[in-house]
Amino acid sequence: MNERYLWDRTGPPDEEIAQLERTLGSLRYRAPVAPRRTIRWPIWFAAATAAVVCVGIIGATLARRPLTEWRFDNGHQIRTGQTIETGALHGTRIEARDTGEVTVERASRLRLIRSRTGEHLFDLKRGTIHAFIWAPAGQFVVDTPSSKTVDLGCRYTLQVSQNGNGLLTVEMGLVAFERDGAESFIPAGASCVTRHDRGPGTPYFADATPALKTALDRFDTSGDSTSLADALAAARPKDALSLWHLMTRTKGEKRAAVFDRMAFLVPLPPEANRELILRGDAGALDATWDSLHFGDAAVWRKWKRQW
Amino acid sequence: VLLMPEPREQVRFLVRAAQKGQRPAFESLYRAFAGMVHGVLLAHVRYPDVEDLMQDVFLRAMEQLDRLREPEAFGGWLCAIARRAAFDYHRGSRPVDELPAEISGGDRPDGAAFEVLDQIRDLPESYRETLMMRLVEGMTGPEIAARTGLTPDSVRVNLCRGMKLLRERLEGMQ
Numbered sequence: 231m232n233e234r235y236l237w238d239r240t241g242p243p244d245e246e247i248a249q250l251e252r253t254l255g256s257l258r259y260r261a262p263v264a265p266r267r268t269i270r271w272p273i274w275f276a277a278a279t280a281a282v283v284c285v286g287i288i289g290a291t292l293a294r295r296p297l298t299e300w301r302f303d304n305g306h307q308i309r310t311g312q313t314i315e316t317g318a319l320h321g322t323r324i325e326a327r328d329t330g331e332v333t334v335e336r337a338s339r340l341r342l343i344r345s346r347t348g349e350h351l352f353d354l355k356r357g358t359i360h361a362f363i364w365a366p367a368g369q370f371v372v373d374t375p376s377s378k379t380v381d382l383g384c385r386y387t388l389q390v391s392q393n394g395n396g397l398l399t400v401e402m403g404l405v406a407f408e409r410d411g412a413e414s415f416i417p418a419g420a421s422c423v424t425r426h427d428r429g430p431g432t433p434y435f436a437d438a439t440p441a442l443k444t445a446l447d448r449f450d451t452s453g454d455s456t457s458l459a460d461a462l463a464a465a466r467p468k469d470a471l472s473l474w475h476l477m478t479r480t481k482g483e484k485r486a487a488v489f490d491r492m493a494f495l496v497p498l499p500p501e502a503n504r505e506l507i508l509r510g511d512a513g514a515l516d517a518t519w520d521s522l523h524f525g526d527a528a529v530w531r532k533w534k535r536q537w
Numbered sequence: 538v539l540l541m542p543e544p545r546e547q548v549r550f551l552v553r554a555a556q557k558g559q560r561p562a563f564e565s566l567y568r569a570f571a572g573m574v575h576g577v578l579l580a581h582v583r584y585p586d587v588e589d590l591m592q593d594v595f596l597r598a599m600e601q602l603d604r605l606r607e608p609e610a611f612g613g614w615l616c617a618i619a620r621r622a623a624f625d626y627h628r629g630s631r632p633v634d635e636l637p638a639e640i641s642g643g644d645r646p647d648g649a650a651f652e653v654l655d656q657i658r659d660l661p662e663s664y665r666e667t668l669m670m671r672l673v674e675g676m677t678g679p680e681i682a683a684r685t686g687l688t689p690d691s692v693r694v695n696l697c698r699g700m701k702l703l704r705e706r707l708e709g710m711q
Contacts, residue, residue, distance in 0.1 A: 231704070236671070236696055237678040246704070247672070253650050254673045257584060259575035259591075261568065328561065364554060364561040385550060402547040418547075 298347050300326045313341040316357065326350065329370060330363035330381075343373070354396075358389045363403075377424040380406040382525060384418070394426035399436075404525040414475060417524040423450065432475045439464050446472060458484055462491040470496045470522050477507065478515060496522070552608035555599075563602075567595055570612065573684045574619050576670035580658060581623035584651070590626060594619045613686035616666075656706045657699075663691075664699030671696055 232244035300308045303323055308314065316322055316338045325331040329350055334340050338357020344350070350365070353373045362385040363370045370381040375394030379386075384403020390396045398405060399421045407414040407422055409429035416422045422433040431450040434443055442464035448457035458476065465473055473492045477485055489507050492498065501517035548569075554562035574594050578587045597618050605614055657668050670676045670684075678696055682689040 231697075231700060233693075233697055236700055237693060239677055247700070250653060250672050251675065253653055255675065256650050257579070257654065257673050258675060259572045261571065327559070362550060362554070364551075364559060364565065385547075402550070 298326055298328060298345055298350070300324045300329075300332075300342060300345060300350075308342050310342055310345060313339060315339050329365040330361060332362075333360040335359065354388060354390050356390050356392055358387065360387050361385065374424065376426040376428075377407040377409045377430050380408060382406055382415075386416075396424040398422050398424070413478075415519070415525065417471065420471060423447075425450070432472050432479070434472050435468055438466075438469055438472070442469060442472065449476070458487070462487060465491065465495065467495045471524060474515075474519055474522060477518075481510075482508075492518075548611055549608040552602070552605065552611050556602055556605070556608075563599060566611070570615055570684060572674040572676060573612065573670060573681075574615060576674045576676070577616050577619040577666050578623055579654070579669045579673060580662070580665040581620065582626055584654065586626065590619075590622050594622050597622065610686055612684040616685055652710070653703075653707070656703060656710070659706070660699055660702055663695050664702065667692055667695035668699045668703060 232241060232247070234241040235244040236247055301324060302308070303325075308324060314322065314324070314334055316334055316336050318337055321333060321335045321338065323331060323333045326345070328347075332340075332352075335358035338359065339355040340357070340359060341353040341355070342351075343353050348366075348369050349371075350369060351371045351373065355375070359372070361370065361372070361381065363381045365381075367382040368380060372379040372388060374388070374390050374396045376390075376396055379388055379398060382404040384400060384405055386398060386400045386403075386405050388396060388398050398407060398416055400416045400418050402418045404418070405416045407416065407424055407430035409424075412429045414422050414424075414430035414433050416433045419437075420433045420435050423431040425431065428450065432446045434446055442461055445457050445461035445464060448454060449461060458480070461472065461476065470492055473488055473495070477488045477492065480488055485508055486504075489504055493502075493504075499517055499521045502514055502521065503511075506514035507518065548566070551562045551566050551569075555566060571591065574591055575587060578590050578594070582590055594615070598615055601618075605611060654673075657665055657672070660668065667681060670681045671678070676684070678692050679689060681687070682692045685692075687695075
């Protein structure tokens with residue numbers, strides 16, 4: 231019996247265990263899918279129903295406090311366009327019941343740009359926020375002077391300095407940084423710098439070696455040729471997170487070097503074809519990302535289209 | 538909320554949020570632990586009744602959640618509720634008439650799965666639950682340990698010994 235395969239499904243598959251998995255897999259718990267019904271109603275009926283529903287919605291809106299409202303602990307509501315500016319000594323906390331909670335640290339400036347069902351947009355000009363979001367992915371977005379921060383289901387800390395640079399540290403889930411097409415995905419345990427003049431940097435795990443962190447910083451700021459080689463040399467298998475991002479930010483021989491180092495460190499799926507990757511094929515890059523098990527690239531593509 | 542492989546802290550935060558009445562947080566816990574509860578119930582209860590009992594387990598958990606003092610213990614606590622629900626199910630279940638032998642029809646397409654399921658149910662309880670989570674629910678050993686609160690060593694022992702026993706029994710069937 232292959233105990234390693236039995237333990238965590240790594241190593242060569244144990245044929246007998248794999249057969250049992252296939253046989254018993256049909257009994258596995260499957261989350262129920264809500265049925266969709268399509269009914270054709272006469273137009274007059276639809277119009278009358280719509281009118282009644284509109285009246286109902288207006289009445290319900292007036293009667294009940296929406297779950298999407300952001301409120302302080304004392305119950306005061308923050309309205310669109312208002313800014314929370316904390317002093318030098320104390321921070322504050324806000325919460326929307328169906329979305330999440332945001333702790334605003336002292337000396338911070340956070341503005342509510344837009345808030346409605348399924349969409350919450352803030353602007354962090356400076357300071358620090360800790361966000362714990364339970365709304366579905368893609369609904370909670372924080373703009374900073376250097377990047378847009380999109381929650382993909384998570385808890386994270388975002389800091390913005392006086393000069394507009396930022397640092398994102400993710401404690402659970404996955405967060406995306408985006409500016410002008412440049413993207414960074416930051417999973418739990420990782421951080422990413424964003425610079426006002428360059429946008430999102432290359433993410434790295436907190437426990438990465440100082441050599442890797444230094445090399446990534448040099449690559450992000452000056453892009454000098456030795457920084458890439460140093461980063462590749464310092465990368466561990468776990469640092470495939472950083473290597474994947476480097477792959478999306480290089481071309482030609484440099485991208486080939488990153489791909490080869492990545493393929494040496496971690497198993498890649500057949501879709502991660504070297505030629506396709508070197509051509510910048512989005513499908514191959516997404517498949518490579520998915521194989522790292524930090525999150526599903528399709529989730530990001532779906533939400534990004536909605537902006 | 539997308540739930541990644543849960544570090545304990547993530548469960549702690551979701552439990553705390555659920556204790557504060559955050560319904561979406563409890564839904565996230567449901568999604569994360571449904572497989573585990575399904576596996577535990579399968580170890581004790583007939584397959585057709587498992588889904589109904591799952592609802593019962595999570596309903597009990599939601600009602601009693603404010604009594605859970607250590608959010609990190611949520612998985613083990615939920616396992617205990619599932620075992621209790623299975624125990625109540627057996628205590629309150631009515632005798633079922635035997636089906637007549639001459640009912641026509643082919644074998645169930647998943648007949649082999651039910652035969653293996655019966656063999657796993659005959660194993661000692663600790664092996665039974667762990668193997669259900671591993672072989673039916675597709676959880677790895679580290680995931681089982683993280684969800685149930687068992688130590689990785691205990692899970693490893695349960696898996697290895699349970700698999701050895703199961704293999705002997707399946708060979709005996711052939």
